[in-house]
Amino acid sequence: xxVITSIPPxxxxxxxASVPAGGASSVPLPxxxxxxxxRTLWGNGKARTGMIVLGxxxxxxxxxxxxxxxxxxxxxxxxxxxxxxTNLLGTTGNGQDVFSQLIYGARVSLIVGLCAGALxxxxxxxxxxxxxxxxxxxxxxxxxxxxxALVIPGIPLMIILAAYLQGRSVWTIVLVVxxxxxxxxxxxxxxxxxTLRTREFVTSAVFSGERLFRVxxxxxxxxxxxxxxxxxxxxxxAAVLAEASLEFLGLGNPSTVSWGTILYAAQQxxxxxxxxxxxxxxxxxxxxxxxxxxxxVNFGLDALSNPRLREK
Amino acid sequence: xxxxxxxxxxxxxxPNRGQRIWSVRDVDVTLEQGEFVGLxxxxxxxxxxxxxxxxxxxxxxxxxxxGVIRFDGTDIATLDGExxxxxxxxxxxxxxxxxxxxxxxxxxxxxxxxxxxxxHARPGDDLSAAGVRRRGTELLESVRLDAAVLxxxxxxxxxxxxxxxxxxxxxxxxPRMIVFDEPTTALxxxxxxxxxxxxxxxxxxxxxxxxxxxxxxGVVLDATDRVMVMxxxxxxxxxxxxxxxxxxxxxxxxxxxxxxxxxxADEVRLGGIPGTPPDLSLPNAGCSFAPRCPLAEEICLTTxxxxxxxxxxxAACHVRAxxxxxxxxx
Amino acid sequence: xxxxxxxxxxxxxxxxxxITLVFILPRLMPGSxxxxxLGKLASAGVPITxxxxxxVQAQLGAPHTSxxxxxxxxxxxxxxxxxxxxYSFPSQTVALTIxxxxxxxxxxxxxTTVFAxxxxxxxxxxxxxxxxxxxxxxxxxxxxFFGAFxxxxxxxxxxxxxxxKYGWFPIKGGYSPGLTPKWSLSFLGNALDHSVLxxxxxxxxxxxxxxxxxxxxxxxxxxEDYITFAEANGLRSRTVALLYAARNALLPNVTxxxxxLGAVVGGSVLVEGVYSYPGVGNLLYIAVTNHxxxxxxxxxxxITLSMLVAIFIVDLFYVRLDPRxxxxx
Numbered sequence: 001x002x003v004i005t006s007i008p009p010x011x012x013x014x015x016x017a018s019v020p021a022g023g024a025s026s027v028p029l030p031x032x033x034x035x036x037x038x039r040t041l042w043g044n045g046k047a048r049t050g051m052i053v054l055g056x057x058x059x060x061x062x063x064x065x066x067x068x069x070x071x072x073x074x075x076x077x078x079x080x081x082x083x084x085x086t087n088l089l090g091t092t093g094n095g096q097d098v099f100s101q102l103i104y105g106a107r108v109s110l111i112v113g114l115c116a117g118a119l120x121x122x123x124x125x126x127x128x129x130x131x132x133x134x135x136x137x138x139x140x141x142x143x144x145x146x147x148x149a150l151v152i153p154g155i156p157l158m159i160i161l162a163a164y165l166q167g168r169s170v171w172t173i174v175l176v177v178x179x180x181x182x183x184x185x186x187x188x189x190x191x192x193x194x195t196l197r198t199r200e201f202v203t204s205a206v207f208s209g210e211r212l213f214r215v216x217x218x219x220x221x222x223x224x225x226x227x228x229x230x231x232x233x234x235x236x237x238a239a240v241l242a243e244a245s246l247e248f249l250g251l252g253n254p255s256t257v258s259w260g261t262i263l264y265a266a267q268q269x270x271x272x273x274x275x276x277x278x279x280x281x282x283x284x285x286x287x288x289x290x291x292x293x294x295x296x297v298n299f300g301l302d303a304l305s306n307p308r309l310r311e312k
Numbered sequence: 313x314x315x316x317x318x319x320x321x322x323x324x325x326x327p328n329r330g331q332r333i334w335s336v337r338d339v340d341v342t343l344e345q346g347e348f349v350g351l352x353x354x355x356x357x358x359x360x361x362x363x364x365x366x367x368x369x370x371x372x373x374x375x376x377x378x379g380v381i382r383f384d385g386t387d388i389a390t391l392d393g394e395x396x397x398x399x400x401x402x403x404x405x406x407x408x409x410x411x412x413x414x415x416x417x418x419x420x421x422x423x424x425x426x427x428x429x430x431x432h433a434r435p436g437d438d439l440s441a442a443g444v445r446r447r448g449t450e451l452l453e454s455v456r457l458d459a460a461v462l463x464x465x466x467x468x469x470x471x472x473x474x475x476x477x478x479x480x481x482x483x484x485x486x487p488r489m490i491v492f493d494e495p496t497t498a499l500x501x502x503x504x505x506x507x508x509x510x511x512x513x514x515x516x517x518x519x520x521x522x523x524x525x526x527x528x529x530g531v532v533l534d535a536t537d538r539v540m541v542m543x544x545x546x547x548x549x550x551x552x553x554x555x556x557x558x559x560x561x562x563x564x565x566x567x568x569x570x571x572x573x574x575x576x577a578d579e580v581r582l583g584g585i586p587g588t589p590p591d592l593s594l595p596n597a598g599c600s601f602a603p604r605c606p607l608a609e610e611i612c613l614t615t616x617x618x619x620x621x622x623x624x625x626x627a628a629c630h631v632r633a634x635x636x637x638x639x640x641x642x
Numbered sequence: 643x644x645x646x647x648x649x650x651x652x653x654x655x656x657x658x659x660x661i662t663l664v665f666i667l668p669r670l671m672p673g674s675x676x677x678x679x680l681g682k683l684a685s686a687g688v689p690i691t692x693x694x695x696x697x698v699q700a701q702l703g704a705p706h707t708s709x710x711x712x713x714x715x716x717x718x719x720x721x722x723x724x725x726x727x728x729y730s731f732p733s734q735t736v737a738l739t740i741x742x743x744x745x746x747x748x749x750x751x752x753x754t755t756v757f758a759x760x761x762x763x764x765x766x767x768x769x770x771x772x773x774x775x776x777x778x779x780x781x782x783x784x785x786x787f788f789g790a791f792x793x794x795x796x797x798x799x800x801x802x803x804x805x806x807k808y809g810w811f812p813i814k815g816g817y818s819p820g821l822t823p824k825w826s827l828s829f830l831g832n833a834l835d836h837s838v839l840x841x842x843x844x845x846x847x848x849x850x851x852x853x854x855x856x857x858x859x860x861x862x863x864x865x866e867d868y869i870t871f872a873e874a875n876g877l878r879s880r881t882v883a884l885l886y887a888a889r890n891a892l893l894p895n896v897t898x899x900x901x902x903l904g905a906v907v908g909g910s911v912l913v914e915g916v917y918s919y920p921g922v923g924n925l926l927y928i929a930v931t932n933h934x935x936x937x938x939x940x941x942x943x944x945i946t947l948s949m950l951v952a953i954f955i956v957d958l959f960y961v962r963l964d965p966r967x968x969x970x971x
Contacts, residue, residue: 046783147652148659151900151953152946155908156926160942163930164671184901237790244792245912249930263795272802280802284795291790299782302858369874400876414871416886418893418965427885431877465965481875 037226040304047300053293057286061106068103072096072257080269082276089278092262093269098279101257102286108258109290112174112243117236119178124185124235125228129216131186132193143190149183158242162251173252177242178235185231192227196220230301237294244287259283313385315489315521316343316366316404321379323358323365323545333593335361335374337545340619343521345488348512350532350553351525352568353542356589360409362542363491363525367406368396384488401432405487407478409494414478415466421477422448422462428484451480454517455510472503476510483514489521496531508535529568533557538625541565544590544600551625560635562627563605599630607631645967646958653954660946665716668939669703675935676702679729682934686729697726701939720943728937730928736940740922744944746816747921750837751910754844755903762849763895766856767888773861781853789850793909797843797916804839811839814918840917844909851902852895859891866890896960900953907949 041047060067069088070077075095082090089098131142161176196202197220205215221228246252247260254261262283266272271279323336335358343349351359364370366381368388381389388399408414415424425448430439438446449459455476466474475495482490492511496504512535515522526532532539533553541549541562549562557569567585587604590596599605602612611630619626620633627633668675679698684690700719704712719725725736769781805811817823817833863869864887872882913919915927922941929937961967 144655144659148656148663151656151904151950152660152663153904153907153949155911156942156945159911159926159930160667160938163933163935163938164668164675241790241792245794245908248792248794248912249915249927251930263798267798272798272806277799277802280795280798284792284799287792287795288787288790292786295786295790367874369870371870397876397878400874406871406874408867408871408874413867416868416872416890418889418963419885420965427872427877427881428875431875431881467966478871481871485875 033225037229037304041297041300044300044303046296047303050293050296050298050300053289054297057106057110057290057293060103061110064104064107068100070097070100072101072104073255080274080276083278089282090276092265092279094265098262098282101262102259102282104257105259105262105283106286106290108170108256109240109243109260109287112170112177112258113236113240113290113294116174116177116181116239116243117232119174120182120235120239121185121228121232123178123182124231125189125221127182128186128189129193129220132190133197133216133220135194142186146183146186146190149180150187154180154238155242155245158246159249159251162246169253170256173243173246174239176246177239181235181238181242185235188227188231189224192224193220196223226301226304230298233294233298233301237291237298240287240291240294259287314342315345315384316341317380317382318342318366319380319382321362321365321381322377323361323370323374324377325361325374327373331593334595335545335592336365339379339545339547341366341540341547343489343523345521346519347538348515348522348524348536350536350539351523351542352527352529352532352539354527354568354589356592357542358545359525359527359542360493363406363493363523366523367404367491368399369406398432400487401485403485403487404489404491405482405485407475407482407490407492407495409497412471412474412498415474417466420463420465421452421469424477424481425451425462425484428481432485447484448480451483452477454483454514455480470503471499472507475499475507479507479511479514483518487520489523491523491525493525494527495524497526497528504531511535529556530572541568544596545592546600546628547619548601548629549622549625549627550619551623551627555624559623560632561622562601562629562632563607564601565627599628645961649954649957653950653957657947657950660950661717661720661943662713664939664943664946665713668701668935669709669712676705678933679935682729682932683727683732686732688727688729688732693724694726697724698936701725701936725940726936728929728934730932730934730937736937739925739937740940740944743920743922743925744948746919747910747914747923748948750840750844750914750919750921751906754841754848754910755906757841758845758849758906759852759899759902761845762852763856763892765849766853767860767883767891769853770857770860770864770891771883771887773864778857782857785850785853788846789848789854791847792912793843793847794912794916796847797840797913800839800843801916812836816920837919840913840919843913843916844906847909848902848906851905855895855898855902856891859894860887863887863891893960893964896956896963899956900949903949903952907945 041051069086073096077087077091077095077097079091079093079095081087084090087097087099089102091097092101127142127146131139131146158176158180161179162172165172165176202215202219205219243252243258244260244263247258248263248267250264252258252261252264254264260283263280266276266279266283269276271277318339318341321336321339321341322334325333325335327333337358339362341362351362353359361370361374364374365376368376368381368391370376376389379389380387383399383404386399388396391399415421419427422445426439426441426444429437429444429447433439437443445459445462448462452459452461457473457476457480461469461473461477466477469477479495495511496507499507508531511522511524514520522536524532524536533556536553539549539551539553539556540547541564543564549565551561556565561569564585571584585604590600590603596616598611598613598615599608599617602608605612607629609631615630617628617630617633619628620636622629622632622636676699679702680690680695683694683698688694696715697719699707700712700715704715723737725740727734728736728739731739765781765785769778772778801813805813812818812835816836817829818836821829821832823829823833869882869886872886877886907923910921911923911926914921914923918924922945925937926941926945928934929941
């Protein structure tokens with residue numbers, strides 16, 4: 001059987017609808033991509049609120065020396081005082097100004113949250129990609145480890161680790177927190193990698209001889225950016241809470257100033273019984289706001305990756 | 313009175329703020345009781361959307377914007393909520409493309425029947441377990457399935473069986489009109505043939521009006537009495553099925569027919585249609601097929617052709633309209 | 643059947659892995675927790691008998707002994723519940739201390755989890771069904787906000803307002819001091835009174851996990867074809883929402899039960915500490931403050947194993963919910 005087709009060749013003049021190449025723009029591609037993502041996020045009501053609140057907290061952290069009326073560690077004030085003109089939120093048992101501590105505390109909470117979140121996400125992406133890409137023994141082992149990490153209760157494990165390590169520095173906390181929060185992200189990334197692996201553009205890349213490394217970075221990862229970003233913010237949210245919990249239990253470094261240590265001090269000096277409830281209320285509220293801002297941004301990211309969740 | 317009379321149906325699809333896509337443009341459909349009509353076109357031409365619109369199953373971001381849909385005299389385009397739900401008994405039904413996923417995975421087939429019968433219960437209906445089983449067995453038999461299927465769960469049935477169960481469920485409501493949206497597309501050819509036979513037999517036996525939506529012209533020509541061809545959201549041709557394989561037609565219909573080759577012939581000519589379908593987010597001037605049409609003329613680019621008589625039906629083409637007039641006059 | 647078999651195997655494997663992890667941890671850490679532990683025990687007046695030393699070493703590490711021998715000793719000590727004595731409670735063995743506290747936590751965490759699961763799931767169904775409308779937004783924003791409350795913070799605040807200031811609820815403990823625990827109605831009533839605030843704190847902070855999970859599942863499920871078909875067949879809204887959508891959306895929630903349970907258990911540590919509620923979490927709190935390693939080890943083991951058992955039970959229950967795993971397909 002002979003087959004004769006009469007479909008004319010595709011380059012009909014004037015109908016070329018090819019995507020315009022790079023164009024005259026001098027902005028590098030990744031930056032443009034981020035810009036577009038930010039603009040889309042801004043369009044989502046919840047994400048916009050989250051970004052504003054987060055922005056404010058970052059500003060407070062960066063400009064802490066300018067905003068805070070006093071030094072957070074100076075023990076020059078009368079201890080155990082309630083809110084007054086000089087000490088807006090009162091003073092600690094050591095005579096330190098709580099309000100200044102609150103302002104400076106933003107730095108530690110932000111840094112730990114973002115760093116631990118980033119570290120956990122890095123581990124999650126690496127393990128998730130490896131596990132999802134090649135079914136087989138490695139995948140089975142990694143999946144088992146991930147599931148194990150998921151069922152072991154996070155806070156008790158963190159407590160044990162922090163107690164044993166006695167490292168007493170902020171970075172110990174970052175490590176411990178990251179160690180206990182990578183599993184959720186890893187599971188999500190693994191299942192997404194598995195789905196993407198079977199998609200045509202990946203198969204064609206593999207067939208055309210591209211090496212594993214390049215396929216992963218060129219084809220798979222770019223399609224998971226919003227998922228990775230969402231994982232990051234989720235991990236960061238958990239990290240902020242975890243750090244505060246560890247500090248509250250006295251497992252952090254009591255000489256660092258963070259929202260968690262303010263609460264630790266408050267508990268030690270029975271602030272509630274002495275009527276200094278603001279000392280408990282304020283740092284806790286700050287923690288809540290930071291976590292909520294991360295989560296709100298995540299709503300926007302969720303909508304980006306799953307069109308069904310988009311706001312109308 | 314025709315069973316279904318739809319005038320000026322327009323469906324707009326708004327995926328993001330500010331973006332509008334007109335997937336069905338100004339469509340009129342008239343169906344008599346007992347007709348078996350086919351609706352063909354390529355992917356994205358709006359045929360499924362039209363089918364959903366006629367059965368009031370559009371969901372955001374798609375919506376019906378304008379038009380009257382008179383079902384047995386009642387304008388269902390304006391109905392909502394409980395009133396609309398009631399229309400589905402003894403009214404119109406929809407059978408989906410993926411009969412595969414049309415069944416609730418955690419409920420048995422018997423419970424599916426029970427759910428439907430109870431939702432439209434009338435006084436005097438036997439809704440006991442035995443009654444539901446009886447009714448279910450009847451309906452399953454009419455789609456050539458054994459009563460044993462009643463106790464099964466959807467994942468225990470094959471694709472073809474699930475599609476038949478979907479049809480049986482639709483029949484439970486004794487509808488006067490059923491829209492079949494690509495009922496056999498996801499099935500392999502042999503199962504496809506069997507299911508289509510069942511649909512044809514059912515339509516003959518029970519006399520309901522049926523709309524068969526498909527991109528497969530062969531299936532449609534085989535099963536239906538009348539064929540409507542859609543392109544870019546409009547109906548461009550409407551003919552009795554028998555006429556489709558001969559005579560003059562809308563250039564798009566002819567191109568479609570050209571795309572089919574007989575697998576057993578010695579020499580096969582396969583046609584194709586150069587170009588791409590138009591962007592439905594833009595309003596169009598003139599005939600939407602003109603950019604790809606071998607017969608296009610000046611007037612085609614400026615004026616939208618109305619449906620005018622051609623052969624034993626109608627077509628929306630300036631050139632064919634002129635030729636037809638010439639034949640009639642001459 | 644194959645599903646159950648798989649779950650049993652996984653359970654046993656995970657059990658083994660968790661036990662081994664707890665074995666490895668103290669032996670990786672810098673310093674010698676054993677000597678520190680023995681030293682503290684001595685200063686608390688606990689006689690350091692050979693049995694005592696053996697128990698502590700089995701948990702925390704015996705110098706100059708091969709790892710294999712240590713592992714064997716470790717497993718044996720778990721099987722016989724010989725965890726040694728804790729210097730926070732020198733008058734009784736660790737096993738006994740934990741044994742007394744465990745029921746309190748099981749009741750608190752158990753009741754709170756059930757409550758939060760039910761309410762959270764219902765709210766999630768509601769929010770997912772009425773997606774995009776005011777009901778959804780308020781539930782979502784509310785859950786986000788409350789879910790971000792650090793459990794110990796909420797506990798402190800509730801303690802302050804409802805207990806200290808207004809005296810509606812007792813301030814601390816599981817029961818009024820001076821009472822002895824027994825199975826009498828008056829005692830149970832007293833215990834209940836003391837458990838309201840801890841339970842409330844835990845419930846509020848863990849609710850959001852269920853709400854979001856269920857809401858997302860609902861939204862995904864609502865896009866399925868069987869929902870469209872059910873609506874096309876004119877089923878009532880309530881039937882579709884509950885029997886078709888929610889019933890299916892529930893399934894991934896059950897499989898992720900373990901994750902949220904972990905959050906509840908973690909939260910209970912902090913909440914019990916704040917309220918001095920006599921459960922396992924409070925013990926951990928005390929152990930941490932005292933650097934009481936033997937107690938910490940044993941507690942971690944007990945907590946992890948309890949969670950694994952709970953998750954395993956839920957996994958078995960899943961068979962009742964999803965007919966697809968019942969057949970050997």
